[in-house]
Amino acid sequence: MSTGEGMAGMAMTLLEAAKSRVAALGADLAQAPAELHSMLAAASGALYTGAGVRAATYLLILLIVGAGVEWLYWTYAHGPLRALESAPVSSPRHALRVALRRLALLGTGLVLFTFATLAASAAFVWPRGMHEAVVALTLFVLVVRFAWIGVSVVLAPGRAAWRLVPVAQEKAGWLAATLMGAAVALALARFAPNLVEPAAPHGAAMLRLAFATLATALLLVAAFAFIEGPVPSGATGAKRRLPKFPASIVAAAIVLTVFALWLLRSGTAATVAGIVGGVILVQMALRDLVFFFWQDMIDAEAAEAADPPAVDASDPTLLPSIALSTARFLVVLVGLAACALQLNAPLAGMAASGNPLVRLGLDMLGVAALALFTHLVWIVIRTTIDHRLKRIGPYDPHGEANPNARLLTLLPLLRTSAAVLLVVTLALSSLWALGIEITPLLAGAGVVGLAVGFGAQALVRDVIAGIFFLAEDVFRVGEYIESGSTTKGTVERITLRTVALRHHNGPLYFVPYGSLGSVRNNSRDWVIEKFNIPLPIGVDSEKIRKMIKKIGIEMLSDPEVGHMMRMPLKSKLARVDPGVKIFRCKFQTAPGNQFDVRAQAFKRIEAALRAEGINFADGATVVVQPAGAAPG
């Protein structure tokens, strides 16, 4: 109940304050014209006197001094600027470097102009009130020219290649003009009313209102006319985007909120709201802004995705991802600092402050920095691993044994381990940063670890053995292995502790690495298959050898088995038994294909033998009885 009443009361107070503010503004507006009129009359009267002439003379001298210093600077800087502007820009990152150099060159000229003008203005004895006006005018020129440099460096209306933000060419010029208009209006709202304030306070309020409204209107125009969703690039344009809340509405709402706060409350509240709104807007657009600088590389990667993947290419999204995270953190940090400055918070005294709330806030900032750092490391690991995995492609159990199958096994393992490690480290470091004593925790973990370690000796042995099996590339997913014991089969899955082997009859063996022992890998490089052909003793050995050699050469060009063979089928007479000549045949194939090839070889040999009229040696033993020797 009481909370509700309190809130109602607060709302009423706020409304009352706003009401009185509006009333005051109305009074200002009502009195301003007459006031400004009389002030202008007085001012023009003062202008057409000796003092006015003197002020004008000095002002012209200031102009010449400022322009002269800047001209001198440009006699040196013009060549470098021309060289910079005439060089072709190869990528958005190059454009950023060009923009920074242009900013430095143009900005130095402006700074020199401002300093020279201000310093020279101090040398004169001005008529009363004129010096303030001259300083305000100089600062106004400074702000407007700086705004122009900023707009021309970032938007580069004339040259699309220099642009640092994703804005279409036909819109860039108008956006630049609108932003410049808003900058001029804001500068006028800042500097002009101060000059008329002593003579016409109501008039100053009216001027402020007028210029601020103009700036708000221009910014609204910019928000609605020029903020757009990211332009779908040609390579990935077909993908449908999920509907998103339009950024232009957010921008317009922020601009209007700031304006309303300024109108009804105070300048400080409006500035803070403006900073917060700016941070929100930048965060919304930051992904597009940052990725824009690497867009050419990402597009190139997408374009070549159809080609056979080059495994060594690094991920083009790695750098922008890191830059994005850093930029997000920095934007928030800058926003916080700006708010603190605006609210006159004593930044220097904060670190030594005993206030627990302030301390907690600072500690939280530290934790946030730690989290950012951990996040950066995580991004590096994750994007690298994911990109590598994507390039290797999914595991296909029916295809050829993939040379990268080991990576397919190891990388996800590595990713998970890294994640666990990072989270644990972050948790401990955060506790440390927050001032929570973690020594007992570590000691406890150590004791527990010792106990568990003894208990899980076998487990540890398995894990460590597994790491070495994988590191030494003993087997990969999809390979047929036999271990020292009776287990054999195709490697189906590799986990932290065991390897799963599918026996050719179906059963799945789970073998811990520790008990794997020596491993016979049947799927590496090549196999040699040998088999015997028994033929009757009467055949011509040389003829058979040539026949089988011919078959071997024919098999090389066979569409079914030819590509599997490394070396053709050959034979030689191996043994002569009573009544039987045994020919030993051999061939070399890629692992796992020997059975198909062997069947094909038998088929061809048999057909060839039949064509020659030769039978395989039959089991019947022919007993030849010498003449004259009667049985019995």
Add this chain to the structure above:
Amino acid sequence: MRANMAIRSLRLVTGMVLMAFVAGHLANLSIGLVSLSAMENWLSTLMAPWQTPIGRVLLAGSALVHAALGLYAMAMRRTLAMAKTDYVQLALGILTPPLLLSHVMLTAVAGELASGYEVSYGFLLAVYWSLAPSYAFQQLLVVLFVWVHAALGLYSWLVLKPVWRRIGGFVLPILFAVPIVALLGFAEAGKEVLERLATDAEWRATVLQNSARVGPVRARIDALQSTLLAAYCGLVLLALAVFAGRILRDRLTRVRVDYDAGLAASGRRGLSILELSRLGGVPHADVCSGRGRCGTCRVHVTGGAGSLSPRNTIEDTTLARVHADAGDRLACQARVFGPGVAVVRALPPYADASAARQPGDWADTAPETATPPAGSPA
């Protein structure tokens, strides 16, 4: 074709005559830093050459010729794509005569018409600082305008000369110092005049009396002034109309220039190659901003040479001075009349005035290296 050369020289010479007069005038003003009487004393010395009949004729003739040539050049312009300094010079040049008119009326014409009217620094400063301060603003502006216009012209001519290496170090500061010191002298003398007006009643009476002598002829002076002003405005409008008419006449036929490094620009028929470069945003060296003096804009013509206007005297002279190859043209003088032309820029776009002073130093910048490699230090 010699006419162009003669016009250019005449414009330069008359401009220098006028600048000499203005410089003397401003030097006299700066003596106000010493005292008002010193200003009066030096007047006869510094302005002596212009008081003689020859000096008068020379000054008046130069002013008329220079203004006429300026208007003629404006009418003959082919495009608004010109260098920033040219814009400044053109605008200041157009604005100067009307602003200067009242000063000339007050000093030269009123003296002829009104009897007993005497022009002195004391009187004029009294008018500007006390009697009619609105005139003072015009005069302040005109000092700035005339001097900037003249200094730009002198600088852009002198910087191309080999002698600039020796004299540039002190000519440039002088160009800036002259108006500053003159304005300071004007302000100091003004203070003295105001003080004297307040304390010296007799002098004040003299000034008022002198000022009253203009009264009877005031109407005639005003009429004359407005007639001259109207005539001048008419001339400016005429020049602008001629300029606009020439643009409209040629607007339909398009021509195209292909550059090295795959760049291209297109525009109206009859524009020079340099003007087409500016319109198309092609970086192109132009130290003298298209007056045909520096030779930095020269190009090797690799195709369509028949589309270009024949060489004129200015081009021949400059190309000979920079020892250009036989097939070279000055981009600022060669106008494109045919459908298209292919060129290679002979100098990198960042070539500066030293390329005009010592053409040999830049001879080795071959067209292949006309644009620096990406990421080269700025």
